[in-house]
Structures are given as structure tokens and as C-alpha cells.
Amino acid sequence: MHTRTVMPAVAVGSRHAYGATAALLGAGLLLGVSTNLAKVAHGLGVPPLGYLLWSLAGAAVILVVVSTSRGRAVVPNRRGIEYALVSALLGVAVSNLIFFSAVNHLGVSFVALTLSLPPLLTYVGALALGMERFCPWRAGGVVLALAGTAVLVVRQWAAPHADPAWIALTLLGPVLLSAGNLYRTRRWPPGASAESLAPGMLVGAVIILALVSLLPGWSARVPVHDGRALALIAIQATVFAGQFLLLFVLQKRGGPVFLSLMGGVSAVFGVPIAMFLLAEPLLPGLAPGASLIAAGIACMLLGVSACRDAGARAGGNEARDASSGSDMIRRRSPSPAGGRQRRLAIARRRGNVARRPSRTNCC
Numbered sequence: 001m002h003t004r005t006v007m008p009a010v011a012v013g014s015r016h017a018y019g020a021t022a023a024l025l026g027a028g029l030l031l032g033v034s035t036n037l038a039k040v041a042h043g044l045g046v047p048p049l050g051y052l053l054w055s056l057a058g059a060a061v062i063l064v065v066v067s068t069s070r071g072r073a074v075v076p077n078r079r080g081i082e083y084a085l086v087s088a089l090l091g092v093a094v095s096n097l098i099f100f101s102a103v104n105h106l107g108v109s110f111v112a113l114t115l116s117l118p119p120l121l122t123y124v125g126a127l128a129l130g131m132e133r134f135c136p137w138r139a140g141g142v143v144l145a146l147a148g149t150a151v152l153v154v155r156q157w158a159a160p161h162a163d164p165a166w167i168a169l170t171l172l173g174p175v176l177l178s179a180g181n182l183y184r185t186r187r188w189p190p191g192a193s194a195e196s197l198a199p200g201m202l203v204g205a206v207i208i209l210a211l212v213s214l215l216p217g218w219s220a221r222v223p224v225h226d227g228r229a230l231a232l233i234a235i236q237a238t239v240f241a242g243q244f245l246l247l248f249v250l251q252k253r254g255g256p257v258f259l260s261l262m263g264g265v266s267a268v269f270g271v272p273i274a275m276f277l278l279a280e281p282l283l284p285g286l287a288p289g290a291s292l293i294a295a296g297i298a299c300m301l302l303g304v305s306a307c308r309d310a311g312a313r314a315g316g317n318e319a320r321d322a323s324s325g326s327d328m329i330r331r332r333s334p335s336p337a338g339g340r341q342r343r344l345a346i347a348r349r350r351g352n353v354a355r356r357p358s359r360t361n362c363c
Contacts, residue, residue: 020253028265030243038100048100053209058237060202088204091180109283112270115263121178122260135307141300148292155285181256194248
């Protein structure tokens with residue numbers, strides 16, 4: 001029988017909630033930095049595939065060393081290999097290759113703000129799979145984030161030099177990220193820690209990208225004689241290591257929907273960095289779009305407490321109903337011993353059963 005898996009809401013005001021929120025802010029910041037570094041790499045002439053592959057390879061080495069030093073390395077098995085490859089395909093390799101390539105055509109600001117789409121898609125998927133209960137606060141938050149993203153997409157599409165093909169391809173990235181969020185939660189290996197799962201996913205992403213580099217027209221080469229390019233890859237590897245380690249921590253503590261807010265948080269950091277440090281022009285519709293996205297994130301963060309309390313009340317009512325139902329059944333259902341006594345009494349009245357002799361002493 002299928003068991004419904006409901007991810008617990010993050011308890012606001014507890015150490016668990018503070019840890020999940022800190023992981024959300026840290027992962028979002030690192031994701032925003034990664035998007036900007038991808039544009040810097042393009043300026044240095046580093047191809048997106050080579051930049052992504054070697055950065056992920058460096059991050060995988062860092063996380064393998066960290067997990068091994070802490071005694072949390074996992075021996076590869078069939079379940080772990082499947083988890084690493086599917087997670088890498090959905091959440092790392094293809095989606096990041098799309099985003100890192102799109103920044104050259106659409107700019108960092110548009111790509112960063114597009115990353116706010118996963119909360120809506122993840123929430124809908126989690127509801128469909130029975131991993132989340134419906135909560136008006138969460139629903140309102142993801143709708144606001146979607147509205148903000150819609151404003152940005154419409155304004156970008158109407159821009160004079162818009163590239164509809166790249167806009168459409170970029171919108172595929174959040175779909176893959178949402179599928180990855182749900183898959184990692186659904187298939188999380190029992191007893192596994194975040195430190196043991198993150199390295200395997202990055203190794204899987206490196207394998208997938210290495211296979212892509214063998215296709216015609218693709219190459220994983222980087223300018224090895226350019227010290228600036230190599231230094232940038234090393235920085236990106238460090239950022240990736242922290243980003244994906246926090247991603248798994250956040251996945252375990254907050255669930256798939258809370259994790260998907262990482263994209264919206266990255267936009268809060270990534271867009272100002274792109275505008276002030278990379279001199280990107282003001283994105284059309286930035287003010288209303290960013291405001292709606294920020295309101296959606298705030299709604300989601302502030303609403304988890306209400307969702308948790310509502311879920312606790314519902315659980316308490318169900319428990320009371322089950323208890324009262326059990327009491328009624330016990331009152332209505334005679335005990336086996338009582339039933340046997342009544343049957344014996346009826347038989348004696350009919351003369352079918354002789355009474356037991358008295359055990360009083362004889363004279």
C-alpha cells in the first residue's frame with residue numbers, strides 16, 4: 001500500500017528553523033554569485049560547457065575530501081548510483097548548462113530572476129505526489145513569485161532585441177530544477193547525510209557533461225594558459241562546493257518547496273551584483289517583478305508557521321476522532337469472555353448444559 005509522505009513544515013522560532021533559513025540565504029547567495037561568475041567567464045573567453053565541467057569537477061573533489069575526512073563517505077551501490085546520476089541530470093548538469101549559456105544572450109538579471117519559478121512548479125508537484133499539504137500561505141507565496149516572473153518574461157519578450165528561442169530554453173531550466181527537487185526528496189537514501197550525497201551528485205554531473213563534450217560541436221576545453229581563467233574556475237569550484245552542500249542541508253531540513261525558494265533568494269543577491277559590478281543595464285520590469293518575487297518569498301517564509309499550526313490541529317483532530325471511534329467500538333463490541341458467559345447462561349436456562357458441582361466441602 002502506498003504511504004503518503006508529507007514533508008514537515010519548518011518550525012519558525014526554533015533552532016531547526018534558523019538553520020534552514022540560514023542555509024536558504026547562504027545557498028541563494030552562492031547561486032547568485034555563480035550566475036554572475038558565468039558571465040565573467042564568458043568575458044574571458046571560457047566556453048560554458050568547459051567552465052561548468054571543470055568547476056564541478058573541482059567542487060566534487062572538495063566535497064569528497066570533506067565527507068571522507070568526517071567519516072561520512074558512502075560506498076557506491078545501485079541505489080546511490082541511480083540517485084547521483086538522476087539528481088545530477090535534473091538539478092545540475094542540464095539546468096546549469098542552460099543558465100550558464102543563457103547569461104551570454106539574456107543577461108544575468110533575467111536568468112537570476114527566472115530562477116524564482118521553481119517554487120510554484122515544485123509546490124504543484126509536491127501536492128500532486130502527496131508530499132505537501134495544501135496551505136493558503138504557501139499557495140499565495142508561489143503565486144506572487146510566479147506573477148513577478150511573468151512580468152519579467154513579458155517585458156523581456158517585448159524588448160527590441162529579444163531572443164524568443166533563448167527565453168523559451170531558459171524557462172526549461174526551472175522545470176528541471178523543480179523535478180530535481182522532488183526527486184531528491186522522494187528518493188533520499190535512508191540514513192544518508194547531506195555531506196555524503198552532495199559529492200556523488202557532482203561526480204554524476206561531471207560524467208554527464210563529459211559525455212556531452214564528446215558530441216559534435218561541443219568541447220570541454222578551457223584556456224589553460226590564462227591564469228585569470230584558471231583562477232575563476234577555482235573560485236567557481238569553491239562556490240559550487242558550498243552551494244550544493246547547503247542545497248542538501250536545506251533539502252533535508254526544509255523539504256522541496258522551501259528549498260525551491262533558493263532561486264528567488266539568489267535573484268535578490270544576483271541582480272544587484274550584475275547591475276553594480278558587471279554594469280548590466282536595468283532589466284525591463286525589474287521593479288514590479290522583483291517586488292512581487294520578494295513578496296512571494298516573504299509570504300512563504302512567514303506562512304510556514306501558520307501551515308505547521310494548521311497541520312498540528314488537523315493531526316490532533318484526527319487523533320481524537322480515531323480515539324473516540326475506538327472507544328465506541330469497545331463499548332459496542334462485547335469482550336470474548338463476556339460473550340461466552342452469556343452463551344453459557346442461555347444454555348443453562350434451556351437445560352443443555354449442566355451446572356458445575358459446588359466445591360464446598362462434604363461432611
